[in-house]
Amino acid sequence: MPITSMILDVAGRDTEQLALVGAEESLTYSELVEDSRRMFAVVDELHRAQADPPTSAPETDGIPITAISTTSAFHTSRIIAGLAGFRAVSAAIDPRWPLAHQLGVIRTTGIGLVISDSPALAEALAASDWTGTVISFADFRAREAAVVADASAHPACANSAPAPTVRDAAEPFLMLFSSGTTSSPKAFIKTRQQYRDNVAVSAAHLDPLPGVATLAPGPVSYSLTLYAVIESLATGGSVHVADEFDPITMGRRIAAEAITRVVAVPAVVRALAEAARRDPERFLGLDLVVTGGANLPASIRERLGEILPSTRLISYYGAAEIGFIGDSRDGDGTWITIYPSIGAQIRSESGRQVPEGELGTLWIRAAACSYGYVTGTTDAVLRGADGWATVDDQGRIENGMLQLAGRAGDIAITGGHKVSLPEVERAFETYANLGEVCAIAIDDTSLGSIIALVIEGGASAPESGPGASGTGSGTSESGPGKTALIAHARDRLASQFVPRRIYRLERLPRTVGGKIRRAETVDLIMDGQGQRL
Numbered sequence: 001m002p003i004t005s006m007i008l009d010v011a012g013r014d015t016e017q018l019a020l021v022g023a024e025e026s027l028t029y030s031e032l033v034e035d036s037r038r039m040f041a042v043v044d045e046l047h048r049a050q051a052d053p054p055t056s057a058p059e060t061d062g063i064p065i066t067a068i069s070t071t072s073a074f075h076t077s078r079i080i081a082g083l084a085g086f087r088a089v090s091a092a093i094d095p096r097w098p099l100a101h102q103l104g105v106i107r108t109t110g111i112g113l114v115i116s117d118s119p120a121l122a123e124a125l126a127a128s129d130w131t132g133t134v135i136s137f138a139d140f141r142a143r144e145a146a147v148v149a150d151a152s153a154h155p156a157c158a159n160s161a162p163a164p165t166v167r168d169a170a171e172p173f174l175m176l177f178s179s180g181t182t183s184s185p186k187a188f189i190k191t192r193q194q195y196r197d198n199v200a201v202s203a204a205h206l207d208p209l210p211g212v213a214t215l216a217p218g219p220v221s222y223s224l225t226l227y228a229v230i231e232s233l234a235t236g237g238s239v240h241v242a243d244e245f246d247p248i249t250m251g252r253r254i255a256a257e258a259i260t261r262v263v264a265v266p267a268v269v270r271a272l273a274e275a276a277r278r279d280p281e282r283f284l285g286l287d288l289v290v291t292g293g294a295n296l297p298a299s300i301r302e303r304l305g306e307i308l309p310s311t312r313l314i315s316y317y318g319a320a321e322i323g324f325i326g327d328s329r330d331g332d333g334t335w336i337t338i339y340p341s342i343g344a345q346i347r348s349e350s351g352r353q354v355p356e357g358e359l360g361t362l363w364i365r366a367a368a369c370s371y372g373y374v375t376g377t378t379d380a381v382l383r384g385a386d387g388w389a390t391v392d393d394q395g396r397i398e399n400g401m402l403q404l405a406g407r408a409g410d411i412a413i414t415g416g417h418k419v420s421l422p423e424v425e426r427a428f429e430t431y432a433n434l435g436e437v438c439a440i441a442i443d444d445t446s447l448g449s450i451i452a453l454v455i456e457g458g459a460s461a462p463e464s465g466p467g468a469s470g471t472g473s474g475t476s477e478s479g480p481g482k483t484a485l486i487a488h489a490r491d492r493l494a495s496q497f498v499p500r501r502i503y504r505l506e507r508l509p510r511t512v513g514g515k516i517r518r519a520e521t522v523d524l525i526m527d528g529q530g531q532r533l
Contacts (some may be wrong), residue, residue, distance in 0.1 A: 003195070003234040004085040005166045007032060010236050017211075018238040020081065020229075021257060022074030023249070036082030037161040038147045042140065043079075043088065046113050052131045056110040057374045059189045060089050060172045065109065067175075069093040069102065069116040069221075070137050073241035076220040077229045079115070084173065085164020089189070091175040094221035097185070099124060105185045106130065108376045109175060115140050169193035175374070176223060176320050178391070187374035188321050188382065198227070198323040198368035199234045201339055205327060206290050206314060207261065210236035214261040217242040217250060217268060223320035224292040228263040237261075247275030251282040260287040266296055267514045269313070273303040280307060288312045296328070297429050317404065319391045321382055323368030326402060334426065336402040342366050345388065346397050359405055359418045362395045363388040394420065409518065412441035413448045417496040421518065424451060424499065427492040434480055438508055438521045439499065453489075453499040454521055454530060455480065456508045482533040503530035 010017050011029040019029040027035055047053065047064045056065050066088060068076045080090045091111060093102055095118060103124045106114060112132040116122065122134045135143075147161070167173075173192045177185040190198075202208060208231045216228035216239055225241070232239035240257055242250065245268045253259065262272065269291050276283040289304065289311060296315040304313055316327040317336050326338040338344050343365030346354050354360040369389045372382045383389040394405040405411060405420030412419045424439035436456040441449040482502045489498045509520040524530060 003081070003199075003230055004164050006234050006236050007081070007085070008164065008166070017236075018213075019233060020074065020077055021213075021238060021240040022072075023242060023253075025074055027078065032078070032081060033085075033164060035078065036085055036164050038144050039079060039082045040086045040088070040164075041147050041161040042143045043083065043113060044086075045143075046133050046135065050112065050131065050133060054107075054110040054112050054130060054132045056089070056112065057108075057175075057187070057189075057376070059371070059374050060110075060175070063087055063089045063172055064113070065089045065091055065111040065175060066113045067091040067093050067106065067111045067115070069095045069114060069118065069121065071095060071219070071243055072137070073218070073220050073225070073243050075137065077239070077241055080174070080220070080226070081229065081233055082164070085167070086162070087167070087171070089172050089175055091177075091187075092219075092221040092226060093177075094219060095121075096219075101185055103128065105177065105187060105377065106132070109187050109374055111175075167192055169196065174226075176226075177221075178320060184377070186378040186380060188370040188372065189374065190368075190370055194323070194368045194370065195230060196234075197366075199231050201324045201341060201366075201368065202227075202231050203235055205324070205339060206231075206316060207288055208232055208235045208237055212237040212261050213240060213257060213259045214238070214263055215240045215242070215250065215254060215257075215259045216263045217245040218264065219243075222265070224263065224265060227320075245271060247271050251275050251279055254286060255282040258285060260285055261290065262286065262288070263290045263292075265514065266291050266293055266300055266315075269304065270297075270300050273300065273307055276304075276307045283308055283311070286311045288314065290314050290316065292316055292318070297426075299429055317402075319364075319393070321370050321373075321391055322364050322389055323366050325364055325366070334403055336404065338400070338402055343388070344397065344402060346395060357396055357398045359394060359396050359411065359420065361390055361408070362393045362402070362404070363390045365389070412451060414441070414444075414450055414496055415447045419451060419497050421451075424453065424489070424493065424497050427489055427497070428453070428485070430492075431480065431485070431488050436508055436516065438516050438518060440518060440522045440525065442501070442522070442525070450500045451497065452501040452503060452525070453485065454503045454505055454508065454525060455485075457504070457506055485533075502533040504533060505530050 011033045015030045017029050019032045020027045043066050068079050076092055083090045099120055102121055107130050114134040117137050125134050169192050171192050172189045174190045175187055177187050214232045214237055216225050218225045220226050229239050301313055314327050314329055318324040325342050326336040328336050345363045346360040347363050348354050348360050365388050392408045394411050396403050406422040410421045421439040425437055428437050438454045440452050442452050444450045485502055503525055509517040
């Protein structure tokens, strides 16, 4: 189900079918086809005008790379969808990345054209040895308008811009990134065939059906949002995008635009549930919520189920480099059903498969997997010589079901035992009114490390008595007590998983996407910025 093939097919048989919908603008499939012709004419001209264009990364087979770094989800989606029908490689760069990361990835990968409204980025690129072109979004739109005006003034030349076509399966399509917020981005390429294989998996399990209106709020630089755009267009649906998630606005759009499917990160699903609680009538037509990431907090699933009992919730697991791997439809997503077309193994550090139920590194075999990371962006190896790939996620397999334990940095060794820090965190999801927590490992001379729990906000009153460092049992007006937290953990975890220390931080450090930064949390605690209970 290649994206351009479906776009051309729907455009030819249903001129009114919506393809892409923003807060204030929209394009039907037929309009998207015409828009792509004008847009590519501008992109192509900007690349060709370069006297000494940057050399694209070898993984792109010499195809020029166009990067979009703007907060507009609609126009980022429009440009990526439009370029799909031409000899082009697209990349969405998050404008909230540190400037050094944006500059580094542009120069390292040989991106030739950057559409960005950041004066700082434009200045940094101009001061470097980069030979490409940076253009503001307003200037880019003006050039598109000039193409339209020229076509109107000269009808005989209106069709001079090439039309989009279905491209060869092996041709590079998208450049994606695995990071960028806290570490240098790792870039990788997806070919058109790899994306077609990925669409085949999601179409079979996540219901991006023809004609379905999918809401995918958030930056298109996020792989979850970007993929929702691609899969919706590749299956003949309409994708509704938003620069950010505003519960009131989204509720209105879900009702007004007959949206029946939402694809969003867990934090947005939580906000959606609360919005539905306040105004359930707007959400009654919502059939399916799809969320990415493993180990969905049970509280989110339960809350959505209470408020919208007819709405299904699927929590899928995958990696942008590899593709969709499996999903969970009940509970907290702890145990994941692996999709039939996906191979999965748990291996030790030596590369051997471990016994069933034992923790180790997850290796995946999937047709949608990228071949590797782009030269110069990382030394990490994605795929082994046997074709199996890993992003260093840790987990165990029992009775054919996968349970994730986080990344390699999420596993601690204490007293000779392997402890999954995300498993420690999950034990506290049922602690009433606790809020966000982060489990960390602190170096210890006798045990190797000890497990500590860092809770967010809610200052705790100290226990009475000399040398006391925490609260008593229960939950005080100012926060949860250490004794009660430890007792809660002992009832739910093996002894080696129970935190030995409890700390409080006013605010846990997070990425721009809302994920808690575990390593930075450790640094804050070791710097004495946390209150020990």
